Amino acid sequence: MLSAPRSVTRLIREFSKLPGIGAKTSERFVYFLLKHNRENIDQLTLALNELQRSVRQCDQCFSYSEKSTCDTCSDPTRDTSMLCVVAEPKDVFVFEHTGEFDGLYHVLGGVIDHVAGVGPQDLRLRELEERIKNLNIAEVILATNPDAEGELTAIYIAQQLEHLNVRMTRIARGLPTGADIQFADDLTLTNALKSRRDFKRP
Amino acid sequence: MLSAPRSVTRLIREFSKLPGIGAKTSERFVYFLLKHNRENIDQLTLALNELQRSVRQCDQCFSYSEKSTCDTCSDPTRDTSMLCVVAEPKDVFVFEHTGEFDGLYHVLGGVIDHVAGVGPQDLRLRELEERIKNLNIAEVILATNPDAEGELTAIYIAQQLEHLNVRMTRIARGLPTGADIQFADDLTLTNALKSRRDFKRP
Numbered sequence: 001m002l003s004a005p006r007s008v009t010r011l012i013r014e015f016s017k018l019p020g021i022g023a024k025t026s027e028r029f030v031y032f033l034l035k036h037n038r039e040n041i042d043q044l045t046l047a048l049n050e051l052q053r054s055v056r057q058c059d060q061c062f063s064y065s066e067k068s069t070c071d072t073c074s075d076p077t078r079d080t081s082m083l084c085v086v087a088e089p090k091d092v093f094v095f096e097h098t099g100e101f102d103g104l105y106h107v108l109g110g111v112i113d114h115v116a117g118v119g120p121q122d123l124r125l126r127e128l129e130e131r132i133k134n135l136n137i138a139e140v141i142l143a144t145n146p147d148a149e150g151e152l153t154a155i156y157i158a159q160q161l162e163h164l165n166v167r168m169t170r171i172a173r174g175l176p177t178g179a180d181i182q183f184a185d186d187l188t189l190t191n192a193l194k195s196r197r198d199f200k201r202p
Numbered sequence: 203m204l205s206a207p208r209s210v211t212r213l214i215r216e217f218s219k220l221p222g223i224g225a226k227t228s229e230r231f232v233y234f235l236l237k238h239n240r241e242n243i244d245q246l247t248l249a250l251n252e253l254q255r256s257v258r259q260c261d262q263c264f265s266y267s268e269k270s271t272c273d274t275c276s277d278p279t280r281d282t283s284m285l286c287v288v289a290e291p292k293d294v295f296v297f298e299h300t301g302e303f304d305g306l307y308h309v310l311g312g313v314i315d316h317v318a319g320v321g322p323q324d325l326r327l328r329e330l331e332e333r334i335k336n337l338n339i340a341e342v343i344l345a346t347n348p349d350a351e352g353e354l355t356a357i358y359i360a361q362q363l364e365h366l367n368v369r370m371t372r373i374a375r376g377l378p379t380g381a382d383i384q385f386a387d388d389l390t391l392t393n394a395l396k397s398r399r400d401f402k403r404p
Contacts, residue, residue, distance in 0.1 A: 001298050002272065002273050003298065004295045005256070005257050005266055005267060007253045007255075007257055007268065010253075011250060011253045013249075014242070014245055014249040017242055017246075018234065019230055019231070027292070028221055031291070034253070034257060035290070038254070040219055041253060041254045044216045044217075044219075045251055047216040048243055048247045050209040050212065050213075051209045051213045051232070051235070051236070052243045052244060052247070053209075054207070054209045055209055064206065064207055064210060064236060070204070071204050088233070089233070089236070089237075090229070093204065097203065099203050
């Protein structure tokens with residue numbers, strides 16, 4: 001019985017370590033590369049190499065950067081009195097994409113998640129406290145996800161840092177733009193009602 | 203506005219060239235590698251490198267192999283009077299997995315597909331004819347998929363090679379093992395009826 005070449009099964013095994021990718025999809029990737037895009041194998045290899053070589057965590061905010069201190073943290077025009085606390089490095093780029101925030105960021109490196117075994121000690125909370133003190137922060141925006149773990153993490157941080165006497169805010173919960181009220185869940189609608197604002201004529 | 207590092211967006215672009223992978227899934231792969239599996243980046247890179255370096259097409263059957271002639275074609279115990287014609291290299295390993303066929307294979311490199319712009323001239327038909335003559339083949343099993351393109355390709359080959367006076371067979375169409383008749387489509391049921399066999403007591 002002839003099996004697929006060893007290097008084929010090896011790459012199938014590697015691809016199937018990616019999230020949501022099973023053996024069948026992984027196999028499809030490998031045969032696709034071999035059949036259609038042989039030159040793509042080199043491009044993918046080079047891109048992986050470059051990622052491994054050049055991406056590190058910013059020594060200030062812990063977001064991903066190709067420099068030891070990221071462009072946000074080293075930008076003298078940013079508002080250093082505002083600190084936006086996010087769970088993951090990629091969240092920084094999502095907020096940056098809006099172009100609406102010109103303060104600094106702090107990446108926790110996750111959220112408190114008892115099921116996944118992540119406790120407060122696994123997050124960058126000591127570093128957060130240090131930065132709030134050193135940077136003379138006036139407002140900390142807790143921008144973790146509006147789900148159970150993100151909410152718990154925000155509440156935990158707010159309690160732990162209460163003694164610093166810094167304004168703590170939480171990103172708003174409500175209906176996403178373009179949503180249909182008919183299909184909104186109860187919790188979203190409840191939060192949208194609770195967080196209602198006075199209507200201002202444009 | 204701070205964007206994700208260049209090497210991150212570059213790898214996102216490369217991953218999204220894989221079949222069925224959009225920008226969002228690709229982004230998820232990259233951040234997964236950076237967060238959870240930094241050492242996996244090296245393993246994936248090495249696996250890609252090895253694939254590129256060592257996988258070639260067998261000079262006889264055109265399946266994938268790490269040698270110039272694959273283990274099936276160079277195995278003196280295989281039955282060289284039977285030739286199983288498949289569309290893609292990976293089909294060889296699927297048939298081999300059953301352990302039920304000990305003849306040789308021939309990989310066409312695709313099927314006739316007018317929508318995709320693949321004609322007979324794009325398949326290894328000249329090589330097929332040469333091999334049938336040189337190997338003294340007694341039976342050619344046309345094992346392309348039982349779909350429109352596979353069927354058309356099988357019919358085309360059978361017509362083109364009629365003058366060789368070799369037995370041409372087609373893999374059977376019927377109900378897959380474990381199937382529920384209730385959910386079978388008309389064409390499958392029709393074929394299962396047409397190809398019915400005499401019942402033999404075990």
